[in-house]
Amino acid sequence: MTESTRNASEDVAELVEACPFPVIQCDVQGRVLLANTACLSLLEIVNIPHDEASRILPEGCIAQLEAMFHGKARPFELKRELDGRFLEFTFAPIRSKKHVLVTIYDRTEQRFTALWMNNYARELEEVNRQMLQAQAHLVQSEKMASLGQLVAGIAHEINTPVGSINSNNDILIRSVSKMREFFNCEQCPVDVRENPYVVKLMRVLEEINHNNRIACDRIINIISSLRNFARLDEAERRRANIHEGLDSSLILVHHQLKNRIEIVKDYGDLPEIECFPNQLNQVFMNLLVNAAQAMPRRGTLTIKTLHVGNEVQVRISDTGVGIPRENMRKIFDPGFTTKGVGVGTGLGLSICYKIIQDHRGRITVESEVGRGTAFTITLPVSISTS
């Protein structure tokens, strides 16, 4: 070895030592011949003894090292995760000695920054989604609140004239019936009683009066539904037995069930729950009436109650016509009805939904066309602590 070459190789060793990246010189079998200080400190980080420095090299690099010296091979790169560090290896051939210069870059920081950024972006997306949902919710409840005010206003304005019309209709019915009594009494001359014009007039009067009575009843019914819809905050909150509410609602809808529908009560052992009993009765009533109407002929109405943890569950199911899939999403929307004009106001289930929501509960529906429908109400035992 001449002076100049020795100096050159010393220079190279010094150069390698000074390099801030971990640098390794190895043979094609991956045996480490030289490792600089930066490499040794990396080995400490990744917990590999210095004399086993070769273990730091990625598996499967040996085959590629050999191949690098055949033909016009180029330097190549490999990545490896070791002890939670992300390492990038560059392999470059030292042709004269058939050795390999390995440079190692620790990409852990960049990798973590990227991961963190990714997570952060995902979190932001999630927060954004939640905010959009909350906004939709808010818009919806705002809509419901103003709808409630509008409805209450309309109901109030219509109430007085309807009361008057209703009373007048009743007076007309009474007057016509008194006229009928007069025509039928002995003092009334037969030619008056049997005068075709009088007979016709009386028939028309009686018919339109009857018609008006039905119309009035319907309007009053609608006003009463609107009123219930708009004034949900009225009654006071107290502890109540759900079964009492269910039973009294059953009594009220009895005329719709009659002997037609079998009632199965499967009551669990329920604690009293904190609620607005009148409102819950309204929900039960609505669901029971709906169930009865879903079973135009015969059927079974099952009421099941359960106590699960801090919640009670009421499941009202029927064996009726079921709800078509396309209607399932809309059934809690105010104004949505399939019962036809004059039968349903389309407010029943939306009122139920709002009431259950006010109780911090949930109402869900399962249905199959031709098999039946089941509504499940889940209510917290205590509103305030949930």
Next chain:
Amino acid sequence: MPESDITILLVDDEEMVLTSIRSFLAIETDYRVHTFTSPVKALHELDRLNIDLVISDYLMPDMDGITFLGKVKEKFPQVPRILLTGYADKENAIKAINDVGLYQYIEKPWNNDDLKLIIRNGLEKTILLKRLEEKIREVERAQNELTEVQKQILRIFA
């Protein structure tokens, strides 16, 4: 007491309500009915009318029904007071039953049969009260006479 001797006062700012109730009472009863669209005007006429029962709406522009019935109570405490309310005033009406000593409240839209029954029962109470007062007066008179007789007897024997 024949129905034609009984006077009912009816107050509602809506003329149509007055007409409806007046017409109903006209065909079903013989009560004399006075109607006012203003409770203030009704109060001016109150002394002159000699009423046996009063029915008032709640929400009216120049005075609310509860205030009005309160003033009627001050003058004629024995007259039954009935409040005719829209549903929105229900809670006020229930409070008023205690505050103003309402006899009854009727919700709009009202049922004519219920209205008739409530009026009849209310009047029965007044009529019973009137009779009771008469009886008390009779008893007092008798008592006074007895005391007088007793005095005379005592004088004779003295």
